[in-house]
Amino acid sequence: xxxxxxxxxxxxxxxxxxxxxxxxxxxxxxxxxxxxxxxxxxxxxxxxxxxxxxxxxxxxxxxxxxxxxxxxxxxxxxxxxxxxxxxxxxxxxxxxxxxxxxxxxxxxxxxxxxxxxxxxxxxxxxxxxxxxxxxxxxxxxxxxxxxxxxxxxxxxxxxxxxxxxxxxxxxxxxxxxxxxxxxxxxxxxxxxxxxxxxxxxxxxxxxxxxxxxxxxxxxxxxxxxxxxxxxxxxxxxxxxxxxxxxxxxxxxxxxxxxxxxxxxxxxxxxx
Numbered sequence: 001x002x003x004x005x006x007x008x009x010x011x012x013x014x015x016x017x018x019x020x021x022x023x024x025x026x027x028x029x030x031x032x033x034x035x036x037x038x039x040x041x042x043x044x045x046x047x048x049x050x051x052x053x054x055x056x057x058x059x060x061x062x063x064x065x066x067x068x069x070x071x072x073x074x075x076x077x078x079x080x081x082x083x084x085x086x087x088x089x090x091x092x093x094x095x096x097x098x099x100x101x102x103x104x105x106x107x108x109x110x111x112x113x114x115x116x117x118x119x120x121x122x123x124x125x126x127x128x129x130x131x132x133x134x135x136x137x138x139x140x141x142x143x144x145x146x147x148x149x150x151x152x153x154x155x156x157x158x159x160x161x162x163x164x165x166x167x168x169x170x171x172x173x174x175x176x177x178x179x180x181x182x183x184x185x186x187x188x189x190x191x192x193x194x195x196x197x198x199x200x201x202x203x204x205x206x207x208x209x210x211x212x213x214x215x216x217x218x219x220x221x222x223x224x225x226x227x228x229x230x231x232x233x234x235x236x237x238x239x240x241x242x243x244x245x246x247x248x249x250x251x252x253x254x255x256x257x258x259x260x261x262x263x264x265x266x267x268x269x270x271x
Contacts, residue, residue, distance in 0.1 A: 004043055005241065007223060009155040010178040013132050015101070016068050017218055018240060019044030019225035021184065022053055030056025033229060038064060040234045046158075046225045047094075048072035048105055049086065054093035061094075069094070070101035072136055073121075075271060078104070078113035083120035087129060102130035103158060107142040108271040114138075118146040118154075134158070136184075137267040140173045147177070156180040161222065162188035163195070163213060163253050165261030171222075186224035187213050189263055197252050207243045214240030216253045 006014040020037040022030055022045065030053040034045055038061070047057045048071055061067050071094065077086035087102060102121055107114045114135075121133040134156035135143070147153050157174060161167050161183035174181045192198055193209040202209040210226065214237055217224040228234035245253075 004041075005218065007180050007221070009132055009180055010153055011132055011155050013100075013155070015132075015156070015180060015223065016042075016044040017223050018042070018214065018238070019046050019068075019182070019223065020234070021225040021227040022047045022057055023051055023184070023227055025051070025053055025056075025227070025229065027053040027056040029229075031059035034060025035062070036231050037228070037234055038067065040231065040238050042234070042238070044068040044070070044225065046070050048074065049077065049090055050074040050105065054090060055095075058094035058096060068100045069096070070103060071099055072103040072105040073117060075106050075108050075111070078108060078111060078117045080116040080120045083117045084124065087120070087124050091129060098129050098131060100130075101132045101134055101156060103134045103136045103156070104138075106137045106265075106270055107135070107139065107267055109142065109268065110271055114142065115146055115149050118150055118152070122150060122152050132156070134179075134182075137270070139267055140170060142267075143173065143177065143179070153177055154179055156182050156223070158182040158184055158225075160185050160262060160264045161217075162186055162261070163192050163198070163216065163256040164188055164258045165263070166254070166257040168257070180223055181221075182223040182225060183217055184225060185263060186217050186222075186226050188261075191263075195256065197256060201245070201249050201252065204249070205243060205245070207239055208236035210237050211239035211243045212245070212249075213253070215243035215245050216250060219245060219250060
C-alpha cells in the first residue's frame with residue numbers, strides 16, 4: 001500500500017482510507033468491476049450480503065491476498081446464531097476463510113437484536129473469520145448500548161455522509177469513542193457533482209468534481225467508499241489521492257451541510 005493513505009483502527013490494524021463500493025452492481029458484473037477497481041489502484045472493496053454480489057466480488061479479487069475486504073450481515077440474519085451462520089455463508093460466497101472487516105448493516109432498533117448480533121461478531125473475530133468488526137448506520141445511542149453491554153467498541157461505523165449531510169454530532173461521538181467514520185454515498189448519490197460550489201472548486205484545482213468531494217472527506221479524516229461502474233469514473237474518484245484543498249475550499253464545502261440532507265433511510269426506523 002505504498003503512498004496509499006490509511007487510518008489506524010482501534011484494534012491497531014490499518015484500513016485504506018479510500019475504498020471502492022459495490023452497491024447496486026449485479027453479481028454478473030461484479031467480478032469485472034472489482035478487477036477494474038483493483039487495476040486502477042483501490043485497496044479496499046466493500047460489499048454486503050444484501051447486495052447479492054459477493055460471488056462476483058470474490059471472483060474479482062481473486063488471488064489478491066492483501067486487499068482489504070469488508071462485508072455486512074443483513075437485517076434478517078440478526079441474532080447470535082443466525083449471524084454466525086450468515087457470516088459463514090458470506091465467506092463461502094466470497095471464496096475466503098476471513099474478511100478484513102465484518103459489519104452489522106443496520107441497527108434495526110425495533111427488532112432489539114443488534115446486541116446479540118454484535119456478540120456474534122465478537123465471536124467471529126475470536127475465530128479469525130473477521131479480522132476487525134464494526135457496524136453500519138448506528139446512531140450514538142446504538143453504539144453506546146453495544147459498548148455498555150459487551151465492552152467492545154466497534155472499529156468502524158459506516159454511515160451516510162456527504163457534503164449536504166455531514167453528520168457532525170455522530171462524527172464527534174466516533175472521535176471520542178475511537179471509531180473510524182466510513183462514508184457511504186460520499187458523493188451524495190451524484191448530486192454533489194452538480195453543486196455550484198463543488199464545480200467552482202473543481203475548476204480552481206483542475207480536478208474532477210468527484211475528486212474534490214472525496215478529497216474533502218479524506219482531509220477530514222473520513223473513509224469514503226464511492227461506487228463507480230466505469231473505469232472513467234473510478235479513475236476520476238481515485239484522483240482524490242492527488243487532490244489538495246486549501247482551508248478556504250474546505251470551509252466552502254463545510255458550508256454545504258443541510259438539515260434535510262439525508263438521502264437514505266433513517267436508522268431509527270429502518271428494519
